[in-house]
Amino acid sequence: MASIKDIAARTGLSLATISRVFNDSPKVSAKTRQKVLKVAAELHYVPNIGAAALRSGKSRVIGVLIPEINNHFFGEVVTGIEKKMKNWGYNIIISQTHESSDLELEMLESFMKLNVDGIIISTTKEPTDPTIFKKLKDKKVPVVFFDRLPPVHSHSSVILDDHEGGQIATQHLIDQGCKHIVHIAGDKNVSIFQQRQRGFEDALRLNNHPFDSHQIFELTTDTKSNKKLIQKLLTDHPDIDGFFAHGDYYALYVMDILKSLNVDIPNKIKIVGFGNTDFTDHLQPSLTTVDQNCHQMGQLTAETLMKHIESDEIIHSKQVLTPKLVVRDSSN
Amino acid sequence: MASIKDIAARTGLSLATISRVFNDSPKVSAKTRQKVLKVAAELHYVPNIGAAALRSGKSRVIGVLIPEINNHFFGEVVTGIEKKMKNWGYNIIISQTHESSDLELEMLESFMKLNVDGIIISTTKEPTDPTIFKKLKDKKVPVVFFDRLPPVHSHSSVILDDHEGGQIATQHLIDQGCKHIVHIAGDKNVSIFQQRQRGFEDALRLNNHPFDSHQIFELTTDTKSNKKLIQKLLTDHPDIDGFFAHGDYYALYVMDILKSLNVDIPNKIKIVGFGNTDFTDHLQPSLTTVDQNCHQMGQLTAETLMKHIESDEIIHSKQVLTPKLVVRDSSN
DNA sequence: ACTTTTTTTGTAAACGTTAACAGTGGGTAA
DNA sequence: TTACCCACTGTTAACGTTTACAAAAAAAGT
Numbered sequence: 001m002a003s004i005k006d007i008a009a010r011t012g013l014s015l016a017t018i019s020r021v022f023n024d025s026p027k028v029s030a031k032t033r034q035k036v037l038k039v040a041a042e043l044h045y046v047p048n049i050g051a052a053a054l055r056s057g058k059s060r061v062i063g064v065l066i067p068e069i070n071n072h073f074f075g076e077v078v079t080g081i082e083k084k085m086k087n088w089g090y091n092i093i094i095s096q097t098h099e100s101s102d103l104e105l106e107m108l109e110s111f112m113k114l115n116v117d118g119i120i121i122s123t124t125k126e127p128t129d130p131t132i133f134k135k136l137k138d139k140k141v142p143v144v145f146f147d148r149l150p151p152v153h154s155h156s157s158v159i160l161d162d163h164e165g166g167q168i169a170t171q172h173l174i175d176q177g178c179k180h181i182v183h184i185a186g187d188k189n190v191s192i193f194q195q196r197q198r199g200f201e202d203a204l205r206l207n208n209h210p211f212d213s214h215q216i217f218e219l220t221t222d223t224k225s226n227k228k229l230i231q232k233l234l235t236d237h238p239d240i241d242g243f244f245a246h247g248d249y250y251a252l253y254v255m256d257i258l259k260s261l262n263v264d265i266p267n268k269i270k271i272v273g274f275g276n277t278d279f280t281d282h283l284q285p286s287l288t289t290v291d292q293n294c295h296q297m298g299q300l301t302a303e304t305l306m307k308h309i310e311s312d313e314i315i316h317s318k319q320v321l322t323p324k325l326v327v328r329d330s331s332n
Numbered sequence: 333m334a335s336i337k338d339i340a341a342r343t344g345l346s347l348a349t350i351s352r353v354f355n356d357s358p359k360v361s362a363k364t365r366q367k368v369l370k371v372a373a374e375l376h377y378v379p380n381i382g383a384a385a386l387r388s389g390k391s392r393v394i395g396v397l398i399p400e401i402n403n404h405f406f407g408e409v410v411t412g413i414e415k416k417m418k419n420w421g422y423n424i425i426i427s428q429t430h431e432s433s434d435l436e437l438e439m440l441e442s443f444m445k446l447n448v449d450g451i452i453i454s455t456t457k458e459p460t461d462p463t464i465f466k467k468l469k470d471k472k473v474p475v476v477f478f479d480r481l482p483p484v485h486s487h488s489s490v491i492l493d494d495h496e497g498g499q500i501a502t503q504h505l506i507d508q509g510c511k512h513i514v515h516i517a518g519d520k521n522v523s524i525f526q527q528r529q530r531g532f533e534d535a536l537r538l539n540n541h542p543f544d545s546h547q548i549f550e551l552t553t554d555t556k557s558n559k560k561l562i563q564k565l566l567t568d569h570p571d572i573d574g575f576f577a578h579g580d581y582y583a584l585y586v587m588d589i590l591k592s593l594n595v596d597i598p599n600k601i602k603i604v605g606f607g608n609t610d611f612t613d614h615l616q617p618s619l620t621t622v623d624q625n626c627h628q629m630g631q632l633t634a635e636t637l638m639k640h641i642e643s644d645e646i647i648h649s650k651q652v653l654t655p656k657l658v659v660r661d662s663s664n
Numbered sequence: 665a666c667t668t669t670t671t672t673t674g675t676a677a678a679c680g681t682t683a684a685c686a687g688t689g690g691g692t693a694a
Numbered sequence: 695t696t697a698c699c700c701a702c703t704g705t706t707a708a709c710g711t712t713t714a715c716a717a718a719a720a721a722a723g724t
Binding site for chain 1: 671672673674675676678679680681
């Protein structure tokens with residue numbers, strides 16, 4: 001395992017010079033640079049960035065912590081982050097919490113041990129003990145949140161305007177002639193889901209639509225029973241003519257049930273989802289949904305983190321992206 | 333940023349003793365251990381595993397390289413790997429190649445720089461320059477492949493019996509009475525897709541079914557034109573009564589088209605996919621598919637890597653998992 | 665030729681940890 | 695008493711880099 005020392009011996013130069021070559025220092029002559037590079041190639045030299053990190057205090061690694069890797073939205077955001085970070089010469093390490101705040105804590109500590117230069121995180125549904133975030137702040141580890149934030153924090157964040165998303169989705173259904181719309185709501189603990197619901201309610205209000213509590217349909221964690229409950233809802237209220245689900249998967253549930261009841265979509269009932277998940281375009285009928293602009297969110301998050309890494313100034317920013325309605329057959 | 337040096341100063345003990353406490357060395361008295369742990373907590377000590385890695389040569393980090401994070405199969409496998417590795421006290425870092433062999437190379441080199449203790453990889457579709465694998469071998473970095481292997485290599489691997497998968501899927505269709513089955517084939521460069529196709533062909537042969545070249549339907553990279561081509565296939569051969577797709581997504585394509593043509597599934601045409609992707613259970617009708625046992629594959633891969641890490645013996649193993657048919661409404 | 669400046673190179677200490685080796689001191693056996 | 699073992703603790707030199715500082719060499723100015 002060749003090191004900088006071996007190259008120094010082979011070239012007759014000092015450690016410092018070799019180091020400078022690999023750090024693209026301007027203060028080394030072209031001739032020596034060439035010589036060093038040549039010898040380095042011969043020895044199959046691979047820089048030990050761990051050692052460099054130890055000495056310099058900068059690991060050039062940033063940690064990304066998300067609830068679930070296997071989720072279209074998070075996957076796309078991560079890809080956006082990755083792209084930007086690689087340009088800046090940073091490695092990213094991805095970990096998932098599986099929605100467990102214990103795991104979240106554990107992984108964040110793991111990040112600290114690995115001496116990451118920064119952390120990007122979208123929190124779990126169950127709120128995490130905020131002390132860890134304070135700890136990170138004390139240690140001056142730059143942190144940026146995206147999409148899901150803890151209820152109280154003092155870091156930068158990049159989020160989607162979920163309220164707007166709920167609103168445009170609902171407004172679209174109203175514009176298409178729906179009179180009796182039901183919202184399939186998400187977990188109460190997650191602020192983005194609350195926002196989508198508020199967007200829904202506000203849209204109804206703005207259009208002077210009546211509103212009754214059954215129009216907020218709350219989900220359980222059991223997917224099978226959800227199905228049954230939705231089914232019951234439909235028989236209880238046969239004049240329902242629109243659904244806005246807080247997530248594409250739940251829109252799929254509804255569609256599934258409606259199809260089995262031979263309901264005409266979109267003529268009798270129209271459906272709008274949320275997320276623009278990849279399968280939505282392949283359904284029959286294809287699903288109208290709200291696009292979250294994942295990629296852009298990833299890039300913006302990465303940029304924000306970089307700003308924090310580069311300057312020690314503690315300027316917290318709150319950036320809000322606007323969602324976009326993607327109209328497809330299920331509502332048209 | 334407290335280090336063991338600070339703890340040593342505070343407790344009056346030596347560096348070695350502190351280090352021993354954090355390495356669970358048996359040769360340290362209960363009393364001192366307590367004292368050290370107490371002071372460590374007070375100072376908010378976080379071990380610097382980078383420094384430990386530098387000194388010991390073991391980073392306790394393993395690199396996982398997959399084509400796409402946002403893919404149900406890979407996501408699940410990674411979760412399996414993660415679970416096992418955490419038990420062993422290892423961190424995993426996940427990177428994606430986006431099917432680019434250039435990126436694959438880059439990420440592998442990145443892993444080497446980070447001094448990972450081992451690498452788990454599922455290769456890209458385009459074959460990668462095999463010299464990198466030789467290099468890893470020379471550096472004695474343990475490597476285990478899963479699911480997708482390079483054509484030639486000398487490392488351990490864990491794969492699915494894709495041939496078997498193709499066969500049981502096809503046999504199932506035959507058992508259900510299908511006489512004219514078409515296989516939606518995958519990328520010719522990927523051996524697992526070849527295997528699935530061979531399983532299909534062998535099943536036909538075993539049952540003395542006729543076979544014509546149009547029964548292998550080759551996909552392009554453009555999803556829109558795929559759809560059109562499938563449509564044409566159906567009009568050219570109206571007596572087709574079964575489809576076996578090499579992936580669930582393509583099964584969905586077919587279902588989509590059939591539905592728009594008002595074909596009765598499964599009574600007129602039956603469909604089987606591959607992958608047991610999460611959406612398959614939510615389709616209408618739900619999709620029969622082949623389960624790849626992702627989780628088990630992940631765990632097995634992790635175990636195999638651990639064996640390589642722990643013993644220097646170079647015993648290459650080839651482990652093959654058996655797929656399982658999940659029968660649902662699309663073929664029943 | 666002789667400073668002075670600029671460019672290039674070298675020296676050496678540090679980063680936080682580990683581990684081989686060398687103590688220390690109390691207890692037991694001779 | 696001495697010798698020896700044991701459980702525990704300490705000393706110290708690494709691991710592969712970076713970086714302030716010092717030094718030398720080259721270039722430029724007089």
